[in-house]
Amino acid sequence: xxxxxxxxxxxxxxxxxxxxxxxxxxxxxxxxxxxxxxxxxxxxxxxxxxxxxxxxxxxxxxxxxxxxxxxxxxxxxxxxxxxxxxxxxxxxxxxxxxxxxxxxxxxxxxxxxxxxxxxxxxxxxxxxxxxxxxxxxxxxxxxxxxxxxxxxxxxxxxxxxxxxxxxxxxxxxxxxxxxxxxxxxxxxxxxxxxxxxxxxxxxxxxxxxxxxxxxxxxxxxxxxxxxxxxxxxxxxxxxxxxxxxxxxxxxxxxxxxxxxxxxxxxxxxxxxxxxxxxxxxxxxxxxxxxxxxxxxxxxxxxxxxxxxxxxxxxxxxxxxxxxxxxxxxxxxxxxxxxxxxxxxxxxxxxxxxxxxxxxxxxxxxxxxxxxxxxxxxxxxxxxxxxxxxxxxxxxxxxxxxxxxxxxxxxxxxxxxxxxxxxxxxxxxxxxxxxxxxxxxxxxxxxxxxxxxxxxxxxxxxxxxxxxxxxxxxxxxxxxxxxxxxxxxxxxxxxxxxxxxxxxxxxxxxxxxxxxxxxxxxxxxxxxxxxxxxxxxxxxxxxxxxxxxxxxxxxxxxxxxxxxxxxxxxxxxxxxxxxxxxxxxxxxxxxxxxxxxxxxxxxxxxxxxxxxxxxxxxxxxxxxxxxxxxxxxxxxxxxxxxxxxxxxxxxxxxxxxxxxxxxxxxxxxxxxxxxxxxxxxxxxxxxxx
Amino acid sequence: xxxxxxxxxxxxxxxxxxxxxxxxxxxxxxxxxxxxxxxxxxxxxxxxxxxxxxxxxxxxxxxxxxxxxxxxxxxxxxxxxxxxxxxxxxxxxxxxxxxxxxxxxxxxxxxxxxxxxxxxxxxxxxxxxxxxxxxxxxxxxxxxxxxxxxxxxxxxxxxxxxxxxxxxxxxxxxxxxxxxxxxxxxxxxxxxxxxxxxxxxxxxxxxxxxxxxxxxxxxxxxxxxxxxxxxxxxxxxxxxxxxxxxxxxxxxxxxxxxxxxxxxxxxxxxxxxxxxxxxxxxxxxxxxxxxxxxxxxxxxxxxxxxx
Numbered sequence: 001x002x003x004x005x006x007x008x009x010x011x012x013x014x015x016x017x018x019x020x021x022x023x024x025x026x027x028x029x030x031x032x033x034x035x036x037x038x039x040x041x042x043x044x045x046x047x048x049x050x051x052x053x054x055x056x057x058x059x060x061x062x063x064x065x066x067x068x069x070x071x072x073x074x075x076x077x078x079x080x081x082x083x084x085x086x087x088x089x090x091x092x093x094x095x096x097x098x099x100x101x102x103x104x105x106x107x108x109x110x111x112x113x114x115x116x117x118x119x120x121x122x123x124x125x126x127x128x129x130x131x132x133x134x135x136x137x138x139x140x141x142x143x144x145x146x147x148x149x150x151x152x153x154x155x156x157x158x159x160x161x162x163x164x165x166x167x168x169x170x171x172x173x174x175x176x177x178x179x180x181x182x183x184x185x186x187x188x189x190x191x192x193x194x195x196x197x198x199x200x201x202x203x204x205x206x207x208x209x210x211x212x213x214x215x216x217x218x219x220x221x222x223x224x225x226x227x228x229x230x231x232x233x234x235x236x237x238x239x240x241x242x243x244x245x246x247x248x249x250x251x252x253x254x255x256x257x258x259x260x261x262x263x264x265x266x267x268x269x270x271x272x273x274x275x276x277x278x279x280x281x282x283x284x285x286x287x288x289x290x291x292x293x294x295x296x297x298x299x300x301x302x303x304x305x306x307x308x309x310x311x312x313x314x315x316x317x318x319x320x321x322x323x324x325x326x327x328x329x330x331x332x333x334x335x336x337x338x339x340x341x342x343x344x345x346x347x348x349x350x351x352x353x354x355x356x357x358x359x360x361x362x363x364x365x366x367x368x369x370x371x372x373x374x375x376x377x378x379x380x381x382x383x384x385x386x387x388x389x390x391x392x393x394x395x396x397x398x399x400x401x402x403x404x405x406x407x408x409x410x411x412x413x414x415x416x417x418x419x420x421x422x423x424x425x426x427x428x429x430x431x432x433x434x435x436x437x438x439x440x441x442x443x444x445x446x447x448x449x450x451x452x453x454x455x456x457x458x459x460x461x462x463x464x465x466x467x468x469x470x471x472x473x474x475x476x477x478x479x480x481x482x483x484x485x486x487x488x489x490x491x492x493x494x495x496x497x498x499x500x501x502x503x504x505x506x507x508x509x510x511x512x513x514x515x516x517x518x519x520x521x522x523x524x525x526x527x528x529x530x531x532x533x534x535x536x537x538x539x540x541x542x543x544x545x546x547x548x549x550x551x552x553x554x555x556x557x558x559x560x561x562x563x564x565x566x567x568x569x570x571x572x573x574x575x576x577x578x579x580x581x582x583x584x585x586x587x588x589x590x591x592x593x594x595x596x597x598x599x600x601x602x603x604x605x606x607x608x609x610x611x612x613x614x615x616x617x618x619x620x621x622x623x624x625x626x627x628x629x630x631x632x633x634x635x636x637x638x639x640x641x642x643x644x645x646x647x648x649x650x651x652x653x654x655x656x657x658x659x660x661x662x663x664x665x666x667x668x669x670x671x672x673x674x675x676x677x678x679x680x681x682x683x684x685x686x687x688x
Numbered sequence: 689x690x691x692x693x694x695x696x697x698x699x700x701x702x703x704x705x706x707x708x709x710x711x712x713x714x715x716x717x718x719x720x721x722x723x724x725x726x727x728x729x730x731x732x733x734x735x736x737x738x739x740x741x742x743x744x745x746x747x748x749x750x751x752x753x754x755x756x757x758x759x760x761x762x763x764x765x766x767x768x769x770x771x772x773x774x775x776x777x778x779x780x781x782x783x784x785x786x787x788x789x790x791x792x793x794x795x796x797x798x799x800x801x802x803x804x805x806x807x808x809x810x811x812x813x814x815x816x817x818x819x820x821x822x823x824x825x826x827x828x829x830x831x832x833x834x835x836x837x838x839x840x841x842x843x844x845x846x847x848x849x850x851x852x853x854x855x856x857x858x859x860x861x862x863x864x865x866x867x868x869x870x871x872x873x874x875x876x877x878x879x880x881x882x883x884x885x886x887x888x889x890x891x892x893x894x895x896x897x898x899x900x901x902x903x904x905x906x907x908x909x910x911x912x913x914x915x916x917x918x919x920x921x922x923x924x925x926x927x928x929x930x931x932x933x934x935x936x937x938x939x940x941x942x943x944x945x946x947x948x949x950x951x952x953x954x955x956x957x958x959x960x961x962x963x964x965x966x967x968x969x970x971x972x973x974x975x976x977x978x979x980x981x982x983x984x985x986x987x988x989x990x991x992x993x994x995x
Contacts, residue, residue, distance in 0.1 A: 012786060013807035013824060050807075145811065147822040149838050151780040151849035158822070159783075159838070190800045253806060260804075284830055302830060304804035314804045317829025317864070324766045324869075331764075350954045 001062045003168040005041065005126065006201035007134055008054035008185055010162035016050070016252030018144060020218060022157060023048035027055040029137035037133070038064050039126055047205070047216040049255045051189070054164075054216060056204055062167065064123025071097060073115035076106055090115060126167055131174030131181070134165065138176065152178060162186060169200035187212025188255050190306060213307075214255040222251040228259040229287050229301050236261060238289035238297045246281050253285065254305040262286075262319045266298045268326040272414050275329050278404040283325055284318075332399035336411070337418050344397035345390060351397070354477075357462045358513050364393050366509040370454035371447075373505050374497065378446035380424075388428035389451050391416060395429070409433040424448075435485055442485075442492045452489055453502065456482040460523045461506040465516035469526070483523075483530045491560045499524055499554030524553050531559070540567050547685040551678075558630075565632035566681045572636070574643040579686040581646050582677055585670045586684035588655060596668040603665040608652040612645040613669055620676060627679045635680055646673070697797050700862045700876045700886060704750055707774050707856065710795045711748035714788055716776065719749040724935065725942040728753050729775030729855055733934060736817060736969075738777065739842045739851040741977050743987035745779040750858075754942065756905075756949035759898035762891045765870035769897055770890065774856040781838055781852030789826070789836065789854055796861060804829050812837045816941055816965040818844040818973070821853070833860050843973020844966075859886070907952040914943040914961075921968045930976035937968045 007030065014022065027046045034040055034057070042059030073079070073093035080086055086094075086101045094101040097117040105116040138156070149159040154177045165172040165181035174181040184195040185204070191213035198204050208214040215221040226242060233240035251257075268276065273296050280286040286300040300322065308314045336344075349361030357363070368389040375385045395401050395412030413430035424447050431448035432455055434441055443449050463469070463477050470479045490497055503523050507516035528549055535545050540563060548562040569575055589595060604610045619638050626635035655666045677683045695709065696702035708718050722732045729751035730736060738745040751773050759769030778785065786807065790800060798805070807824040812835065814820070823837035835855040839847045859871050866874055872887030917940035924933035944961050947953050953961060980986075 013809070015809040017809075145822060147838055147840055147850075148848075149781055149850050149852075150783065159781075159785075161783075190805070253808065286830075304829075305806055306801065306804045308802050308804065309799070310802045313802050314829050317803065317831060320864070320869075321829070321831040328766075 002042065002059045003062055003126075004201040005057040005060045005130070005168075006054070006164060006166040006198065006204050007057070007130075008047075008052055008162075008164035008204070009138070009160055010052050010164075010186055011156070011160050012158040013050045014053070014158055014252075016249050018157070019048050019050070019252040020248065022141065022143070023053045023055075023218065026053050026137060026141055029140060030055065030133060031057065033133040033137060034060065034126075034129075037124075037129055039129065045205075045217070048218045048252070049214060049216060049221070050253060051161075051186070051255065052214075052216070054204070056201060058202075060126060060167070062126050064125075064129075066123055067121045069117075069119050069121050071117040073097075073104065073117060076108075076113040076115065079115050093117070127170070127172050130165060130167070130172050131176070134174070135176050154178065164198060164204075166198065166201045185212070187214050188305075191256060215257070218251060221254070221257060222247055225251055225254075225257045225259075225303055228257060228303070232259050232261050232301050233287075233289055236289060236297065236299050238291055238299065240287045240289055240301060241277065242287060243281065246285065246287070250285050250303045254303055256305060256307065257303045258305070258307050258311075260302040260304050260311065260314050260318060262300050262302065262315050262322065264298050264300065264319065264322050264326060268330070269296055269298060271326065271330055271333060272410070274407055274410050275333065275400065275404070276326070278407060279325050279329050280322070282404065282406075284322060286318075286322070329400070329403070332403060333414075336395075336398040336400055336415055339398070340419055341391045341394040341412065341415050341421075342419075344394040347397045348393055354462065354466070356466045356514060357510070360393055360396065362513070363458060363462075364390060366458050366506075367392060367451060367454045369509050370458060370502070370506050371450040374453050374502065375446060375450035377495075377497070378450070380446050380450075384422055384424055385447050385450055387421065388425040388432075388447050389454065391421070391425065392429055392432050392451050392455065435488055437481075442489050444493065449489055449493055449495070453486060453497075454506075456486050457502055457506040457523075458509065460486070460526070461503060461516050461519050462510060462514070464519035464522050464526070465507070465510060465514045469522065479526075480530070483527045484534060487527055487530050487534055487556055490556045494557055496557055499527060499556055501554075503554075527556075528553060531556070535563060540564075541687065543685055543687040544570070544681075547681040547683060550685070551682060561630055562632050562681055565636060566683075566686070568633055569636045569640075570686075572640055574640040576688060577643055577647065578640065578677070579683050579688060581650065582674060582683035582686075583688075584650070585674045586682075589667065589671055589674065592667060595671045596664050599668045599672060600665050603661060604669075605662065606653045608645070608648045609666060609669060612642070612649045612673070615642055615645045616669075616673055616676065620672075623676055624679060632680045639676060639680075642673070697865055698875060699878065700858070700874050702877075703796065703858060703862050703865065704772075704774065706795055707792060707858075708748065710792045711776055714746070714778075716746040716748040716778075719747050721749060721751050724938050725754050726751065726938055727755055727941065727945060729773040730814065730817070730819075730853065731938055731941070732775065733931065735775060735777045735851075735853060736819075736842060737931070737934060737976055739779060739839050739847060739853075740845060740973050741980050741985060742848065743779075743980065743985050744849075745777060745851070745987065748774070748776045751775050754945070756897075756901035756945050759894065759901050759949070761898040762872070762887075762894035765872065768859075768871060768890070768894055769901060770893060771871075772858050774858045776854040776856075777851055778854075779851035780849030785852045786836075789834070792854075793828070797865065798828065807836065810835065815962045816944075816969060817842065818966045818969045821847075823853075828861075828864065831860060831864065833857055833864070843976075844970040845973050845977060901946060901949045905946045905950055907947060907950050910943045910947050910950075910952075914940050914947070917943065918964060918968060921972070925971045925975045928975060928979060930972050930979055933968075933975065934972045937965065937972055940968065941965050 023046050027044055031041060031044055039061045041057035045056040047054035074089040078087055079090035090101060093115060094104055105118055107114060107116045143157050146155040148155055160177045160179060163176055163179040163181045164183060164185050165174050166183055171183050172181060183198045185198055187196050187208060196207060196212050198207055205216050208216045215224060229240045229242060276296060277288050280288045280300055286302050289297040289299045291297055302318050304314050348364055349359050351360045353360045353363045368386055371389040372382055372385050395408060395415060398411055400411045401408050409430045413426045416426040416429050424445060427445055428448040428451050431443035432451040434443045443452050459477055459482055460479055463479060503520040507520050510516040531549055532542050532545050544563055544566050547566060549559045552559055599613060604613055623635045623638050657663050695706040697706060712718050719734050732751050734747045734749060753773050754770050756769055758767050760767045806827040808827050810825040812821050819842045821837040821839040825832045826834040826836060837853045839851045839853060841847060862874050868874055872891055874886040876884050876886050876889055917936045921933045921936035
């Protein structure tokens with residue numbers, strides 16, 4: 001017997017960015033608890049709106065199966081004396097089970113004999129269990145900031161208002177947060193203010209929609225909003241910019257979405273487009289519109305939560321808000337340009353980067369030094385590197401970045417252009433923040449690259465040096481992203497920079513603040529961890545990365561070439577056998593204290609070992625040449641030709657023979673073979 | 689709900705009267721503004737002090753608020769260094785807190801089936817008051833018109849019961865109702881010579897006070913004044929006089945705001961000043977709690993007798 005089960009918690013407006021995870025976590029906690037009690041639902045539908053967290057558990061069993069309860073008591077030896085009288089322990093056990101001693105079972109097993117208490121217990125019903133499971137789920141729900149309200153002592157995300165708990169068409173009696181459960185939900189705050197009776201659990205979504213003016217499903221509401229925005233955009237002859245994060249946030253702010261199209265003065269279009277977009281998206285949760293050429297249109301689309309009796313009032317209201325917002329932004333833009341980046345740069349001296357690591361001005365000076373060192377390999381004007389690095393952080397002091405932190409770099413670029421800096425300086429100010437997120441592009445210009453690397457390495461070395469290495473979800477300086485950025489900038493731009501060398505120079509830069517020497521090795525290892533993750537995303541296993549990078553820490557681009565060669569070589573027909581041979585040789589050699597460096601040809605006896613030696617000798621130089629030229633795959637392909645000889649060797653030659661001279665000579669031969677492969681990678685680490 | 693007396697929503701003073709009448713009907717005592725310089729209605733003892741401890745309380749009042757850094761010499765139509773907040777405190781926060789607030793918007797003539805009214809997450813924290821709470825900003829067709837907060841901590845003390853605070857930005861609401869784009873164009877009231885605008889009353893004040901705040905405030909004297917207030921506050925707490933001690937907190941806080949407007953405090957120092965004010969707020973809060981406790985929390989008894 002199973003039935004649909006409905007759980008709904010009505011609340012005051014929930015935080016939009018947490019809404020989805022709250023609903024999902026709540027549903028999975030309840031589902032898991034039911035499963036733990038052998039009442040796993042057939043399927044789960046999750047609902048989330050600003051004023052409710054709900055779930056419909058389809059086909060949930062109504063009753064647990066009968067349960068067998070067994071308790072083991074004292075061992076039989078100690079339970080009765082020679083006359084068969086029960087001991088105190090035995091009597092106590094019986095009493096604790098609530099039965100007479102003669103109702104206990106005497107059970108003999110292979111391990112010994114004990115008194116046992118057994119009984120079958122009727123399973124509990126869903127109705128019976130549900131209240132405690134829901135209450136427990138709400139208590140253990142992860143909530144970033146909990147609150148109390150009124151004179152109650154309960155804590156939750158926001159005050160709770162009602163509770164619906166139903167199995168089929170029956171109410172499950174419960175009291176949670178001081179609320180009595182029922183079958184009465186509430187619809188839209190304004191369109192359907194009266195209580196809504198839910199006749200049966202499975203009708204919930206439909207009743208809320210048809211009578212309650214609420215689209216309960218988050219996904220469905222999001223789709224509706226996307227459609228509304230796209231339709232309006234088309235009608236206005238434009239294309240809406242629909243960022244996922246904005247769409248999610250807007251979806252979490254409404255129960256019944258209605259779109260509203262507004263206009264603003266075209267003169268505001270003279271402001272940087274990033275500023276207009278940020279004002280619309282971050283301050284107002286509006287969708288911005290662009291024409292086919294990518295130029296912004298003086299329109300916006302807002303999603304309201306009301307089917308207004310006078311929609312024009314909602315439109316004009318929203319238009320009244322955006323005007324002063326844009327005017328403010330225009331004011332900031334003008335003020336910032338008037339101030340100029342050089343003055344902002346001076347003000348960085350008074351702003352703390354990190355307590356022990358000096359001011360942002362100090363950081364800027366370190367970036368200059370390190371960026372110049374990095375750029376010394378490239379053919380660029382060192383004065384421009386210095387200038388770009390010097391101004392790279394200045395816009396953090398601008399009013400606009402104060403208002404919209406995400407525009408760091410972007411605004412700096414505008415202001416640099418305004419004061420007629422060289423184009424490469426302007427670009428570097430913006431692009432040294434690239435890549436800003438996963439999948440973002442890396443800077444291509446050498447000056448931008450140098451500043452980008454210097455900024456990140458300075459933070460990594462400094463923060464590691466004061467022992468604030470990120471751990472768990474604690475990463476206030478976003479060092480995980482910084483390390484990945486270093487890797488990507490070097491690898492994707494094919495820069496032959498040695499990370500160890502750069503870290504050394506970065507550490508030297510801290511001479512005024514801290515001794516950062518010890519952080520160098522830590523940072524290199526930290527970047528290595530990111531390397532594994534970076535290649536894993538490209539479906540290259542940890543084993544391949546390890547085979548290359550363990551012995552070459554910090555040579556990021558060279559490692560990249562090797563990793564890709566090894567990865568490609570994996571599909572070569574000889575690869576599995578050669579990897580196995582490498583592993584076998586490595587295992588044999590690991591046990592040796594000493595291996596001769598040279599093979600004594602006079603001691604080669606068997607045909608197979610002579611052949612292997614001969615072939616290896618013939619290949620060796622060619623392979624070395626390929627490898628030193630960076631043609632790692634070619635080198636490997638040449639080594640692959642050895643496969644038949646290696647196979648035959650292991651088939652026909654006994655390595656660990658009694659004759660020590662012969663044995664040592666064969667070990668030397670195998671060592672040479674291994675070393676040839678290690679010119680590219682340690683193949684013994686490759687998993688078969 | 690009782691019949692509301694007719695008020696004139698086309699003027700700023702009418703709007704204030706409407707809110708006062710509405711909240712009076714909800715059992716609030718209507719208080720007068722605090723006669724001191726403060727940055728927000730929260731500083732008024734009717735909020736900060738009364739939110740401490742177990743005694744129930746309902747109050748509403750207008751509070752002139754000063755934010756020296758927001759001064760724009762009267763040139764910005766939306767930003768003033770001296771403006772007004774309408775403040776409501778309900779302790780404990782009632783179950784129908786949101787509905788009561790929506791009722792006040794209806795009293796101001798906003799039809800909830802016409803306007804898009806939203807509760808948008810906005811958590812509040814006052815480092816100087818050692819206070820924080822969770823709540824929302826209220827959007828009226830996309831414009832923030834009020835702040836709504838469930839106090840969780842005040843002066844470092846857990847709020848038990850929780851107070852619910854509403855702060856109305858009354859200039860914004862009035863601009864909306866009157867359909868004007870500049871605060872200075874708001875009709876404040878009407879006299880024998882016709883309309884008296886907000887600008888008629890406060891524009892010169894904005895120009896002159898901005899000049900004082902940004903250019904002339906004597907920073908040496910203010911630094912000294914801050915130290916004096918801090919010492920006074922500590923002394924008064926020692927003497928178990930939390931209410932005068934609290935006035936010293938507000939004075940120190942305003943001196944700090946003026947110094948901030950003069951850019952006289954560096955970023956690192958800023959944090960230290962905030963911590964100094966916070967530690968004063970905490971000691972005042974604890975002291976007030978103890979003095980009320982010594983009195984047997986008199987407002988609790990009153991509450992029970994009424995019911």
